[in-house]
Amino acid sequence: MKVNQTIKILVGISFFLLHTILRGQEKSExxxxxxxxNFILLDDVxxxxxxxxxxxxxxxxDGWLVIHPFEDGKPNxxxxxxxxxxxxxxxxxxxxxxxxGLESGEMIIVMLHSDSNSNKIFDFVFVDAINVxxxxxxxxxxxxxxxxSVP
Numbered sequence: 001m002k003v004n005q006t007i008k009i010l011v012g013i014s015f016f017l018l019h020t021i022l023r024g025q026e027k028s029e030x031x032x033x034x035x036x037x038n039f040i041l042l043d044d045v046x047x048x049x050x051x052x053x054x055x056x057x058x059x060x061x062d063g064w065l066v067i068h069p070f071e072d073g074k075p076n077x078x079x080x081x082x083x084x085x086x087x088x089x090x091x092x093x094x095x096x097x098x099x100x101g102l103e104s105g106e107m108i109i110v111m112l113h114s115d116s117n118s119n120k121i122f123d124f125v126f127v128d129a130i131n132v133x134x135x136x137x138x139x140x141x142x143x144x145x146x147x148x149s150v151p
Contacts, residue, residue: 035139
């Protein structure tokens with residue numbers, strides 16, 4: 001009887017460890033870029049003062065094109081410096097006013113967030129340690145986001 005209990009405990013621990021390892025791999029496989037249905041075209045980004053223009057942005061469901069700053073050489077996802085509302089589908093000539101000003105060559109993160117509660121207000125309120133109410137848009141493990149050098 002003791003051997004059976006020991007085997008059950010070892011099998012249980014093995015499944016727990018396997019699950020933990022697989023979850024860790026899923027997190028480490030997260031990448032940034034464009035998906036098939038959600039994307040931000042970066043080929044011809046333009047800047048006019050503190051406003052960035054993107055020729056085409058596509059999102060499934062209403063959402064936001066959001067700008068996060070770099071601070072001390074690293075992206076800071078705990079802050080945002082600009083956001084503009086996007087309608088479901090393809091959006092043409094999308095402009096985002098960056099409230100802190102912009103300099104040529106400055107690094108930023110441009111990404112998509114969903115309008116999770118459909119109120120057309122960018123709800124940048126943390127609901128846990130890493131997620132805000134209007135969550136980042138993903139396709140699988142691909143977060144729809146890009147590091148961008150300001151033109």
